[in-house]
Amino acid sequence: MREKTTKRKPAARSYHHGDARNALLAAAAGLLEKVGAAGLSLRQVAERAGLSRQAPYNHFEDKEALLAELAREGFDRLGASLSVGGEPQAEMALERAADAYIRFARQAPALFRLMFSRELVDLSRFPTTARTAASAFDKLVQIVAAFAPPERVKELSLAAWSLVHGYATLCIETGLEGEELRARRARLFARIIRTDADDKRTAKLSPCPSVAGGP
Amino acid sequence: MREKTTKRKPAARSYHHGDARNALLAAAAGLLEKVGAAGLSLRQVAERAGLSRQAPYNHFEDKEALLAELAREGFDRLGASLSVGGEPQAEMALERAADAYIRFARQAPALFRLMFSRELVDLSRFPTTARTAASAFDKLVQIVAAFAPPERVKELSLAAWSLVHGYATLCIETGLEGEELRARRARLFARIIRTDADDKRTAKLSPCPSVAGGP
DNA sequence: CCCCAAATATTGACGGCGTCAATATACCAG
DNA sequence: CTGGTATATTGACGCCGTCAATATTTGGGG
CATH class of the missing domain: 1.10.357.10 (Tetracycline Repressor, domain 2)
Structure with a gap:
């Protein structure tokens, strides 16, 4: 499922705003020091990044991966x-x-x-x-x-x-x-x-x- | 609903079976090494001690206190x-x-x-x-x-x-x-x-x- | 240019969690 | 026996991670 017969993404950037993954990481990093690693929730991270609740799962397998x-x-x-x-x-x-x-x-x-x-x-x-x-x-x-x-x-x-x-x-x-x-x-x-x-x-x-x- | 009108073991100190607090601590200690401190839930602890879900709150202020x-x-x-x-x-x-x-x-x-x-x-x-x-x-x-x-x-x-x-x-x-x-x-x-x-x-x-x- | 397969995004649902509120039961003092 | 209090249970709420189904966007081939 990773790559098929044709070429893939134009490399560097992604489809929509391309930024979702980085936005999620930045939001998570910001929240991390406020609420602690245990208290950090994917839902808060997504909201802070301006995305939907499930958005993290488009870029990370699960919470632990993030x-x-x-x-x-x-x-x-x-x-x-x-x-x-x-x-x-x-x-x-x-x-x-x-x-x-x-x-x-x-x-x-x-x-x-x-x-x-x-x-x-x-x-x-x-x-x-x-x-x-x-x-x-x-x-x-x-x-x-x-x-x-x-x-x-x-x-x-x-x-x-x-x-x-x-x-x-x-x-x-x-x-x-x-x-x-x-x-x-x-x-x-x-x-x-x-x-x-x-x-x-x-x-x-x-x-x-x-x-x-x-x- | 556990058992009814008969008496309990007088036990050392407390009222019912007197042992609830220690039973909860023992259950928690046992679970701790299995599921980790973060994964430990009061509900599991209570169940393992043979008590109801809310029992821990009779003996500890909250999860952190336990x-x-x-x-x-x-x-x-x-x-x-x-x-x-x-x-x-x-x-x-x-x-x-x-x-x-x-x-x-x-x-x-x-x-x-x-x-x-x-x-x-x-x-x-x-x-x-x-x-x-x-x-x-x-x-x-x-x-x-x-x-x-x-x-x-x-x-x-x-x-x-x-x-x-x-x-x-x-x-x-x-x-x-x-x-x-x-x-x-x-x-x-x-x-x-x-x-x-x-x-x-x-x-x-x-x-x-x-x-x-x-x- | 248009349309489609795939990538991405969103909403609904489920079970589990901590904990508050209301209620029921068991104990001891009088 | 009676009343008050400590103890125990069940119901409810909101938050959580994550699965399933659905909608939307994207770039490339006809």
Whole structure:
């Protein structure tokens, strides 16, 4: 049913106003931070986009598919924010990435939750979103690889990700700390990872296997 | 219409069968891991407890209140698991706490999500649950205080919590790693925190203010 | 140019949800 | 026994996701 004997749409744009899909995504993104991912309803999204109740089903298989697309955009933005600027000194790269990660979660907490909520969107159904997520994580791995001994890159990037993700999550979910501590925490976390990477005692330990493939 | 004029079990406390509240909580806890916190409906809970659809409202103000009570029980169990056994050597305490934390999240992922999901239960509405959560976190602070210099206890316990919480969250939300790596990761995380606590370079830094009150 | 198959859009309907209102029942104090 | 109160049930409302049927728009081939 996808393509037949003839050519398809003139590519870029769609039939009517061509905009429906983007209008729905924009409406959903706007509503998301107001009502939360759980409270977001397709009917509100459609109305806000000026379309009928059933319009989302012309462009997305179901509600979860629309949420998955929002999540994909989120991972795209997050990944981009982790690698801004060159890498003048690998020194600061980790700290800046941590800061960007925390900032992202604070600026769009509902989107951040959505991106990491298996109950709301099961990434095994949406490989494109899953790949975008993996690519964002890979940015972090590269940053760690710039200073860590090769055999410790996996566990150290795992620890770095856990540390920053845990802090961001706890901040938005429990109100743990205020935004004003973001820079300080980013510095602390980066230093913790660096300190462990430089530690001589641990160098000879951990033959440690793999991190195994993500989602 | 259930049964008529005969008497009920006098039971412990309440009037009819006295057990309705606990039956509802048990039913909810059982369903939680099957359908997830978002998918859990009060109507299913009531039916599973053998009660009418409206029964939950006799014992809980609304759905969120029932979820908050489930979360409280969860924080109670989590807190208890963090302080099992004496503290023979503060050496192992952090590693064992990390292991217990990860194990908890893996054994009851839906409950774990619920406990840390502001969208599902807003702890500012439920101070009892909030206090139980704070008490669990305090266990971690005490463990860190056993080996860290006093002026670094706050930031190091914050880092330890973030590290372990982030790892546990990523595991259950993204299928990052399998259960078989739990013990190894707990050791890694404990070592990272200890290494930073022992690091001489960082000792003179960080005049660092407070962590500020939790939720 | 016109008309048609396909893509897109809308309305109706169904079952499930949380929760309010009204009602019925069981318990204990007096 | 009686009355008041805590508990339990049923009915109703509006919102939800989604299926089915229908209407409308579109671009391309006669």
